[in-house]
Amino acid sequence: MTTVAPLTTMATCYKLESEDIMMESREGVNKMSLAIPKFNIRDTKKRYSELNNIALKGIEVITFNANNENEMVSHIKTSYLDKLMSNLIFKPEIEFDEEIEIHTVSLPEIDLYGEGPTLEAAINNLLDSVLEFLTIYVDKIDMFSKVESEQKQLFLLKLLRYHGDRDSIKKVLGL
Known part of the structure; x- marks a missing residue:
């Protein structure tokens, strides 16, 4: 196990079955x-x-690749992610x-558009494009994760969380 900070005179610990996760705190506080x-x-x-239970209590837990400590994944409470995603408009x-x-x-955020003789037709064309692109994005995630900006990937992640539900996607797009 890796600990983030060395044990000091006063430490906060998260109890695991076999050992503690030590977290440094300010002396005397x-x-x-x-x-x-x-x-x-x-x-x-x-x-x-055990780590899942810590995350469910509201503490982010980070997993890293021992071969490349710069590649990390955060395990956080889903309701927290929902709240963060709600700020992507x-x-x-x-x-x-x-x-x-x-x-x-x-949609400049994800570089997609729809066209049609009526506004409704253009919106439906856009929704078709979004759903088709999301399918391609998931199928080719190895490539897209290297070439798309993090900003665009965040907006795509937000859309993926609606599981292809056309009406929900239309609503979150503000259409």
Whole structure:
């Protein structure tokens, strides 16, 4: 197991079945430190149930790859992620080209758009594009995770959380 901070005179511990997760705190202050428990993948597997319980209580738990400590994954309470995701707001842009009489609805956050002779048709075309792109994105995640910006990936993750439900996606897109 890896600990984030060395044990000091006053430490806050998270009790695991076989050992403690030590977290440093300021001397003389009864507050938990800002240290977050970190475990390599092997230790996370061994203690997953216990670490899951810590996350459910509101403490982020980080898992890292021992071969590359810069690659980390956070295990956090889903309701916290819901709250964080609620701050990602889509701002659809709606245009009408009078010359060709076509409506366009675009989502700059994920670089997709839909077109149609009516606004409703353009929105439906956009929703088709979003659902199709999400399918491709999941199928080719190894490639997309390397080429897309983190910002775009966050917006795509937000959409993936709606499990392809067209009405829910339409609502979260602000359409």
